[in-house]
Amino acid sequence: MREKRTLNDLWYFSETFEIDMLEDNYDFSFMEKVRIPHTFVVTPFNSFDESLYQKDAIYLRDIYGESTWKNKNVFFECMGAGHKTEVYVNGMLVYTHNCGYTSFKIDISEYLILGKKNRIILRVNSQENLNIPPFGNVIDYMTYGGIYREVYLEICHKCHLEEIYIATDNDLGQTKQINIEGSIAEKITEDKVLMFQCELSEYYSGNIVRKFEKRKIKNNKFVFREEIENIELWSTNNPFLYVMNLCLYDNEKLIDNKKIRFGFRKAEFKMDGFYLNGIKTKIIGINRHQSYPYIGYAAPKSI
Numbered sequence: 056m057r058e059k060r061t062l063n064d065l066w067y068f069s070e071t072f073e074i075d076m077l078e079d080n081y082d083f084s085f086m087e088k089v090r091i092p093h094t095f096v097v098t099p100f101n102s103f104d105e106s107l108y109q110k111d112a113i114y115l116r117d118i119y120g121e122s123t124w125k126n127k128n129v130f131f132e133c134m135g136a137g138h139k140t141e142v143y144v145n146g147m148l149v150y151t152h153n154c155g156y157t158s159f160k161i162d163i164s165e166y167l168i169l170g171k172k173n174r175i176i177l178r179v180n181s182q183e184n185l186n187i188p189p190f191g192n193v194i195d196y197m198t199y200g201g202i203y204r205e206v207y208l209e210i211c212h213k214c215h216l217e218e219i220y221i222a223t224d225n226d227l228g229q230t231k232q233i234n235i236e237g238s239i240a241e242k243i244t245e246d247k248v249l250m251f252q253c254e255l256s257e258y259y260s261g262n263i264v265r266k267f268e269k270r271k272i273k274n275n276k277f278v279f280r281e282e283i284e285n286i287e288l289w290s291t292n293n294p295f296l297y298v299m300n301l302c303l304y305d306n307e308k309l310i311d312n313k314k315i316r317f318g319f320r321k322a323e324f325k326m327d328g329f330y331l332n333g334i335k336t337k338i339i340g341i342n343r344h345q346s347y348p349y350i351g352y353a354a355p356k357s358i
Contacts, residue, residue, distance in 0.1 A: 057313065067116065094353035113177070136203065146174070214247075321333065
């Protein structure tokens with residue numbers, strides 16, 4: 056079964072990266088103990104220069120490689136770090152992410168040593184780089200540094216649900232359609248009998264709307280299409296949401312499941328404006344930056 060753990064605690068931080076910090080015996084006791092989300096520096100309320108937060112910094116954390124992870128995929132997921140991030144596992148560079156405004160998820164299974172302590176290091180550089188958006192021209196906002204969104208560890212069966220895409224059709228009709236396209240991470244062999252099952256429920260109440268029959272997966276990609284009635288539309292006045300729980304079975308044994316939140320609505324632009332669910336709707340405003348006083352981008356979910 057899929058397990059997702061929060062890794063926000065027990066990180067050590069230094070606003071200056073040095074190559075010696077990648078060594079296994081490096082003494083990091085002088086580093087600041089921090090919790091994610093985290094900003095490089097606490098900035099003044101006003102009147103400061105952008106060079107204040109432009110740094111080449113390091114975050115360090117140890118995790119224990121559990122024996123139960125054998126023959127499983129272990130993923131490291133970061134929801135946001137500004138702006139260039141290098142990920143090291145046990146001193147080895149395993150991934151580089153060149154964007155401060157998108158998340159990333161990487162498989163670190165082959166770099167972990169089970170039964171021992173493993174060191175994860177994120178080298179985060181917030182200095183302007185012409186090859187990394189949004190840099191390269193004039194921008195009118197601050198581009199703060201740090202691991203400013205949550206980080207996770209996800210443990211999955213080798214054969215797991217991978218990319219899942221949900222779309223809806225005929226949203227304004229009485230009978231609506233759900234379309235799901237997905238893929239399986241491991242190659243399916245003839246001796247495997249893989250089945251998947253979908254269960255639709257209301258997001259807020261948890262009430263089950265419909266449980267669909269199990270279906271056999273013949274190759275690494277699958278398609279699911281079903282019609283359904285008595286569905287509430289999502290709108291700005293009534294943001295009604297649903298959850299699709301997808302379960303993967305190997306010879307009747309549940310090996311993975313994934314929950315995806317979504318809503319039924321029809322959004323379209325016409326010559327005279329924007330329409331939501333067939334109703335002309337005014338869109339007011341320009342944009343909203345994600346920065347806050349003092350802490351930059353590093354705002355927790357509670358805010």
